[in-house]
Amino acid sequence: MADDTAQAKGTAGFLLEMGMLKRAKRSGWWIAGVKDPETIAEHSFRVGLIGSVLAMMEGADPARTALLGLWHDTQETRVSDIPHIGRRYLDAASNESVTADQVSAAHPAVRAGAQRIVEEYENGDSLEVICAHDADKLECLLQAVEYREQGCSNVQGWIDSSISKLKTASAQELAEAALNMTSVDWQEAYLR
Secondary structure (H helix, E strand, O other), X not given: OHHHHHHHXXXXXXXXXXXXXXXXXXXXXXXXXXXOOOEHHHHHHHHHHHHHHHHHHHOOOHHHHHHHHHHOOOOHHHHOOOOHHHHOOOOOOOHHHHHHHHOOOOOHHHHHHHHHHHHHHXXXXXXXXXXXXXXXXXXXXXXXXXXXXXXXXXOHHHHHHHHHHOOOHHHHHHHHHHHOOOOOHHHHHHHO
16 A cells, blocks of 8 residues: 555656646757747647657557657656757766656556657657657747747758658658748638
8 A cells, every 4th residue: 555655656746747848948949049939848749749640641650659759858857958059068868767767656557658658769760759750850840930930030950950850751741841831821721
């Protein structure tokens, strides 16, 4: 009984910790001059959704891909969102070791499941992993397009970097389409 209570507290503690992602900003956008960037949770939500869409288009498992996308930045409650330029000065712990620490007091099934998901995202080569990584880059591209429309002119580097890392034909196709429309063009089909 005491073990069950401790595991419940450990699991609930992990879930409370994940709430920090709703408040933590994606700091790389400050370099581009974005005054109030999206949060890590906002980014991860759209990565999960984009991942599921890419998986559908590519013939992969959409649920598995979305799960990988939702978990891909959970470590940032401990190590924060380190901009790419900052990483050259740091020797950070691996995402796998951060996750292991985050869930160390959680229910055994949660510990094993969380570690398996993060290990797969970081080291796997399945189509689901490829789609999840593409989703991360495509979400960054979409966010850059939205910030550009809001007047931030310093986002081209994020767009170029994102495009160069896309692996699936579907992600490349969606990136090209997004670059040739505004963020509200989707409404036209429904407002006629």
